Amino acid sequence: MTALTELLSPDAIALDVEADDWQAAIGAAGALLTSTGVATAEYTTEMVDAVLEKGPYIVIAPGFAFAHARPSPAVLRTGLSWVRLARPVAFGHTANDPVDLVVALAATDAKAHTTAMAELAKVIGDADRRAALEGAQNSAEVMEILEGVGAAAAPVAAASAAATPADTASAGSRRTNNKILTVCGNGVGTSLFLKNTLEKVLAEWGWSPYIEVEATDTISAKGKAKEADLILTSGEIAKALGDLGVPTTVIENFTSTAEIDAALRANYDV
Template identity: 80%
Template sequence: MSALTDLLSPEAIVLDAAADDWQEAIGVAGALLVRTGVTTDVYTREMVDSVLEKGPYIVIAPGFAFAHARPSPAVLRTGMSWVRLAEPVAFGSPGNDPVDLVVALAASDAKAHTTAMAELAKVIGDASRRAALAAATSAAEVLGVLDGGAAPAAPETARTSSSGAARGTTKNKILTVCGNGVGTSLFLKNTLEKVLGEWRWSPFIEVEATDTISAKGKAKEADLILTSGEIAKALGDLGVPMTVIENFTSTAEIDAALRANYDI
């Protein structure tokens, strides 16, 4: 088993669920967390409220929403649920709507699930595994794909640089920011680190995933902030360059963002 499938039980997977809108879709995912003893029903409300407050920042890739809220007393243990919708619904994300896959995370702290999030980011960014998940007919098949059962496609090609360090930087740090710091920012961090690895810049650039509150205090430590459109609006002008990323699993989009902000 992988770190990802350790957090996702078969009972927390529903395929071709019915939902009339995004709130109902999150409600289905939240009910699975309750049913499997991961959260109380209060957490479902917290996930919905997070989107109502911050916008559809949880829609981080085409067709994919990663529902979550901050760690709270409503989280009984770290766990996940998986909902594939019979019909996609709109969350209000112009670049990534409509959504047909909702994965919910409940984290008891901000660190225990980081390995699982890195694994999930790789799955969501892999076209062949996404196709296998869309075709799965049972929870067992979903878990098999998540555990590496589907042959991975060739990774998305990003242009690389042989430069030993980022030119023109002074702080050598990039922040990836989401509303709660425990979910979507980790997806973005994973993809960014993949690009930095391909560029051979990993030894020179630190990447930190954080939330909106912490980002405001840490911004001056960074050369660049990567985030969603909704979170960028909430952050405002922090005095450092900020780039909006539509697809948090796209190495090509992040590659372009780095080239636009660094002296490449």
């Protein structure tokens, strides 16, 4: 069993679910959280309200929505649900619609599920596993596929064996604080996805010892922005943040090492 499958029970998996729109899709995922004792029905309302308030920032990869809300009294324990839709639905995301897979997270805090999120990010970013999940016939098959999350991802090109962030930050034209913020609406879900993928790229570059990555929410990010070299986030959250005085880069696919690699190269002049 992995950290991911410890949070996802077979009873919280539903395949080929009929949903007319994104609200119904989130509703189906929330109903599974309720039926498995992870959260109360109020948490489903909170997940829908988060999208109504902030936009479709939870659609973080093509065809994939990661529904969640802030930790609240409606969360009884940390857990996940998994809904594969019979027909894709639109969430309103310009790049990643339509969505055919909704995974919902209910978390008691922002830290307990970080390993599981790293494993889930590997699954969603792996084309072969996504294809296998689309063809899974039952919840047991889904669990078996998820248990195989340890396969290595394709490496990204190293920036330079000798270069460091201080060497490359705008070719020395600006000071580097050696910190990057990944930001989402609640700080417990999509920002962790982005953090995991970013840290994978930094490790490939050999920059892990130099750069701290912090996943945070929009409110906290406004206070922490001056500590950072760069903010990575979704288009919807970037609009909510406004101009914080540091570069903000919109990432469309939170599981894409190639997209994040390009963002780092542009911001650090690599």
